[in-house]
Amino acid sequence: MHVTLRLEAHLPEPGSPSRPSAVTxxxxxxxxxxxxxxxxxxHRAPTGEPVHAALATRRSALTRP
Structure with missing residues (x-):
């Protein structure tokens, strides 16, 4: 299994609250x-299921108007 995670820095203003999907x-x-x-x-392969679920939630939160 291969997992690639691309992170981009879009920094909020200092003191602004984090988005709930980012916290998750x-x-x-x-x-x-x-x-x-x-x-x-x-000696087991990690699954990464929590990350996959959180990414799906975050993706849908970011695409909502």
Whole structure:
């Protein structure tokens, strides 16, 4: 399995709140990194499912008018 993640910097104004979908994506990335670490140590392939789900949610949130 190959996963590619492209990050672009679109920095908000200082003090502005984060978008809920960005907060969800950040949490999914942290969770997936921890799960991937455990999987690799147990000789299993990491799935990245939380990241895929968060990206789908974020994509739909960004495309809504």
């Amino acid at each position: 994506l950040a949490a999914a990335l942290r969770q997936s990194a921890e799960e991937a670490d455990r999987a690799v140590r147990d």
